[in-house]
Amino acid sequence: MAPRLDVRKTYKLFVNGEFVRSESGRAYRPVAGVNVPRASRKDLRDAVRAARTAFDGWAGRTAMNRGQVLYRAAEMLDGRRQQFIQELGGGKPAGREVDAAVEALVWYAGWTDKLAQVAGTVNPVAGPYFNFTIPEPTGVVGVVATETPALAGLVRGIAPALAGGNVVVALASESKPLPALTLAEVLATSDFPPGVVNVLTGQRKELLPWLAAHMDVNAIDAAGCTAEELAAVQEAAAGNVKRVVAHRNGELSPSAVTDLMEMKTVWHPIGT
Amino acid sequence: MAITKRSSTALAAHRFEYEPAPEAIDHVSIAPRYGLFIGGKFVEPRSGKWFPTINPATEEPLSEVAEALKADVDRAVVAAASAQESWGRLKPSRRARYIFRISRLLQERSRELAVVESLDGGKPIKESRDVDVPLAAAHFFYYAGWADKLEWAFPNRRPRPVGVCGQIIPWNFPLLMLAWKIAPALAAGNAVVLKPAETTPLTALLFAEICQQADLPPGVVNIITGAGKTGSLLVTHPDVKKVAFTGSTEVGKLIQKAVAGTGKHLSLELGGKAANIVFDDAPLDQAVEGIINGIFFNQGHVCCAGSRLLVQESVAELLLAKLRDRVDTLRVGDPLDKNTDVGAINSRAQLEKIQGLVESGLEEGADIYQPPCELPAKGFWFPPTIFTNVSQSHRIAREEIFGPVLSVLTFRTPAEAVEKANNTPYGLSAGVWTEKGSRILWMTERLRAGVVWANTYNRFDPTSPFGGYKESGFGREGGLHGLLPYLGLN
Structure with missing residues (x-):
């Protein structure tokens, strides 16, 4: 009997809910034998446009609904545990990384409908007004994933951004892009509306400057940037006063969500 | 409506005279x-x-x-x-x-x-x-x-x-x-x-x-x-x-x-370029006070000033008539007079910036209204100014003027009001005037601004977060x- 012949996967970018080749037609081979799309500046622009279009819809979902969708992503990821372990190189560390990614999705899924209660306030102003402050999503967030852990680092970036109602354009680990593109398949089957989360692979130096300078991106999670990259991102971010966050060392924290949110304060007069 | 308009016009025609009411300054010593x-x-x-x-x-x-x-x-x-x-x-x-x-x-x-x-x-x-x-x-x-x-x-x-x-x-x-x-x-x-x-x-x-x-x-x-x-x-x-x-x-x-x-x-x-949005069901006289406070408070030198008035088309004419009448009563002059509503522009540089932007408004085709008021000969002064017939692309609708200059635009539906209000790179503040509670909440949810005032404007408090x-x-x-x-x- 002839040996089984694999049906191999063509790795593609994830933009606007679709798996697409890079418009540039280019690829690179960070893993032997696998062609990974090398996204261009135009792919980035398409992703930002898709994200912006999706923003009102996702931000307008109820907090409970966003939590359910994020939890479903955790379910989908957990169901593909073995595939991710294999893509991450196998062994116990890979298993721990997948578990950490699942945990991040579950944890942030649970924050969606608690944030306003923890991070919001009712403000006792000295006058006849009912005044309160609530967190709202900032808009389009660029997530720069860590090189390693390639999967858990990406999930710890996108999960809090999405939990807060933002939409995401993520740059995957350049050296280990495969788990990110497979994660896109998880996201694609988790009921995120098209464009809410977009995943690009390619060379950091080709994409990062344009992401940092894009006038329709509101914030950047620069967790995966080197010190030099971070400085350049912060400088370019000034063009439209982007919020740049770059800390956390992988710990889960509600600050990861609120750092990508705006506090809105509303004054209502009290009267008859 | 006609009656309201007549009576407020009649009121405005009656100019109140004010004796000077200077604040004492003899208790203050400023070192050389x-x-x-x-x-x-x-x-x-x-x-x-x-x-x-x-x-x-x-x-x-x-x-x-x-x-x-x-x-x-x-x-x-x-x-x-x-x-x-x-x-x-x-x-x-x-x-x-x-x-x-x-x-x-x-x-x-x-x-x-x-x-x-x-x-x-x-x-x-x-x-x-x-x-x-x-x-x-x-x-x-x-x-x-x-x-x-x-x-x-x-x-x-x-x-x-x-x-x-x-x-x-x-x-x-x-x-x-x-x-x-x-x-x-x-x-x-x-x-x-x-x-x-x-x-x-x-x-x-x-x-x-x-x-x-x-x-x-x-x-x-x-x-x-x-x-x-x-x-x-x-x-x-x-x-x-x-x-x-x-x-x-x-x-x-x-x-x-x-x-x-x-x-x-x-x-x-x-900076900011806040929209102050007035719906047709708003208490208009109260809204007029809010608009005045929104743009002429502190000579309009306020980052959260309500510098873009968005008024629903059906009440625009009536509201603007009331607004002009009210602006006519503002007293511009000596900052140390207790009756003064609008004081001096902070500096010559700021005055020139305001003048430049007002000129751009005229050049781009907006209509200007300034009440008759005598400005002191010395010092930096600018009269309260209202621009109508403003389009969203005009500089006076896009750039922060930081002076007593209001740009008026109109809208028909709540969705259009939101679209126009958010059509700015800024997002510091906004105002909403309507009697309908659910509409206030609908609007405040959609306005991309850090502070939203409903049926009031330019309120501040130490317990209340402020920022854009x-x-x-x-x-x-x-x-x-x-x-x-x-x-x-x-």
Whole structure:
């Protein structure tokens, strides 16, 4: 009997809910034998446009609904545990990384409908007004994933951004892009509306400057940037006063969500 | 409706005469010259340079202040850095007591501060007396109470001071902006170096005297005067760990660039182009008062000013008639007259900026309305101005004028109002006028702005966070959220 012949996967970018080749037609081979799309500046622009279009819809979902969708992503990821372990190189560390990614999705899924209660306030102003402050999503967030852990680092970036109602354009680990593109398949089957989360692979130096300078991106999670990259991102971010966050060392924290949110304060007069 | 219109027109036709009601200034003494306040003392600048600060209502010099340059900025930061450790480690309840003292001293010296604020900045005495100074004192009182309660503000976290803060404030609310900056910074355990605007340094220097009166440990608060160069030196000083800036978006972007890659904390409170939205069911007379307060308060030198009036088409004509009638009654003139509504423009440079943008409005085809009013011969003045027939692409609808100039646009549906209101790179504030409660909530949910006033405008309170979305900056001042820019949370 002839040996089984694999049906191999063509790795593609994830933009606007679709798996697409890079418009540039280019690829690179960070893993032997696998062609990974090398996204261009135009792919980035398409992703930002898709994200912006999706923003009102996702931000307008109820907090409970966003939590359910994020939890479903955790379910989908957990169901593909073995595939991710294999893509991450196998062994116990890979298993721990997948578990950490699942945990991040579950944890942030649970924050969606608690944030306003923890991070919001009712403000006792000295006058006849009912005044309160609530967190709202900032808009389009660029997530720069860590090189390693390639999967858990990406999930710890996108999960809090999405939990807060933002939409995401993520740059995957350049050296280990495969788990990110497979994660896109998880996201694609988790009921995120098209464009809410977009995943690009390619060379950091080709994409990062344009992401940092894009006038329709509101914030950047620069967790995966080197010190030099971070400085350049912060400088370019000034063009439209982007919020740049770059800390956390992988710990889960509600600050990861609120750092990508705006506090809105509303004054209502009290009267008859 | 016709009846309302006639009666308000008739009222406006009757011009009230007002006798001058000057605020007494004999209880105020302004020194001919102020040094820099560093390490608890007023010192001569090592730069050897001084510059005058003038009264914008008369163009007469009030005093002379030092220009801090490199050696002076360095000296101030060193003083703050050496005070930082002991202030940060001081028992929090003791920190609170110093800040409470400051608040009380501001109240005790309130009239003096109000008079100096109006002399130096041109704002009407009724505003400095009733808004700026009381709010500044309230701000210190509010944050004083936080100093020993930080662990309760952020449960499960370990709040710690961020370190020496370099703070730069604008000229529109000099003492109040100082309070917004210094009160939370001190409560969080930081030492500060603050630079007031070059046209309005005097109340900050009086505040320095108040720090002395309060026996605040030397170096915890340092006040350095100067212009953009001084600010730049402060922002880029390596021992400044946190930069807080309130001012234009243009300068804010320069500062964001300047601190890129340094690891400094940054908060920015920048410009705005707020929409004040009036629906056809709004109580129109009340809305008119809100529109007037929104754009003519403090000569329109307000980052959150309601500078774009969006009015529903069906009531536009009626509302504008009422608005013109009301504008006719505004009294423009001597800031120290207790009846004055609109005072002097803060500086010649700002007056020229306003004039330039108003000219662009005329060139681009908008219609102008200015009430008949006599402006004093000396000083910097601009009459209240309303532009109608404004389109969204006009510069007067896009750029922050920072003066008493209102641009009026119309809309038909709530969705169109939201679309137009959000069509700006800014996102500091907005106003909504309607009797329908559910519509207020629908609108406030969709407006991309940090502060939204429903059926009111330009209200401020120390417990209420203030700050913008998008290019209006990041970070909040006021309230519990106002502590965050000044704390590290482990």
